[in-house]
Amino acid sequence: MQNIFNNLFKSLVHVFLPVSCPVCGELGEALCDKCAESLLEPLKFEYNNFDVYAGAFYEDEIRQVILNLKYKGLRAAGKILGLKLADLFERPDIDLLIPVPLHKSSRRYYNQAYEIASGLGDKWHIKVDNSLCSWRHIVAHHAGMSKSEREELTPQAFKVDNKIKNFKAALVDDICTTGATLKCLAQACINAGAEVKSAYVVAKA
Numbered sequence: 001m002q003n004i005f006n007n008l009f010k011s012l013v014h015v016f017l018p019v020s021c022p023v024c025g026e027l028g029e030a031l032c033d034k035c036a037e038s039l040l041e042p043l044k045f046e047y048n049n050f051d052v053y054a055g056a057f058y059e060d061e062i063r064q065v066i067l068n069l070k071y072k073g074l075r076a077a078g079k080i081l082g083l084k085l086a087d088l089f090e091r092p093d094i095d096l097l098i099p100v101p102l103h104k105s106s107r108r109y110y111n112q113a114y115e116i117a118s119g120l121g122d123k124w125h126i127k128v129d130n131s132l133c134s135w136r137h138i139v140a141h142h143a144g145m146s147k148s149e150r151e152e153l154t155p156q157a158f159k160v161d162n163k164i165k166n167f168k169a170a171l172v173d174d175i176c177t178t179g180a181t182l183k184c185l186a187q188a189c190i191n192a193g194a195e196v197k198s199a200y201v202v203a204k205a
């Protein structure tokens with residue numbers, strides 16, 4: 001119950017506080033066009049037959065923007081980042097975008113990966129579905145996981161709805177660190193009958 005009130009309070013605060021670009025301070029923008037464009041460049045990383053497309057290295061200003069998106073309620077920056085990310089890469093030949101689900105233990109009232117995916121989906125005209133994948137258990141929070149813990153992740157960590165069968169999908173997340181989460185989720189989707197060969201992230205850590 002307390003969580004509901006907390007979340008309600010947070011959403012109200014963000015409705016009434018003036019928004020400004022976290023990089024240049026321009027009022028009225030969760031992330032202004034100029035800053036979004038200057039922060040992003042097309043990058044590609046390969047993890048044995050799995051491609052991760054990223055818009056930046058996780059450092060400096062983009063790191064600040066992502067931290068604001070995740071922890072300071074700058075929800076609108078997610079969609080803007082997704083729209084800009086879509087401009088960097090050719091539209092993939094897929095019919096579904098899957099945001100990495102929010103951890104069950106997360107207290108965030110929105111999923112930043114979904115916000116980013118919705119920008120990509122709008123620009124590319126690809127369906128985004130937030131309901132097909134979830135974490136099976138309460139897993140230690142991402143940022144608090146060590147490299148070796150993340151490497152121990154298995155596809156069984158995710159529950160994937162059979163409705164995903166026969167879709168050609170790409171995954172979406174805010175940050176890719178070791179690629180372990182993305183690869184495990186991709187494998188879980190593949191096990192459920194989908195084709196998943198790539199992921200789009202804002203930044204590579």
Ligand SMILES: [Zn+2]
Nearest residue numbers: 021024032035
């Ligand atoms: Zn700006």
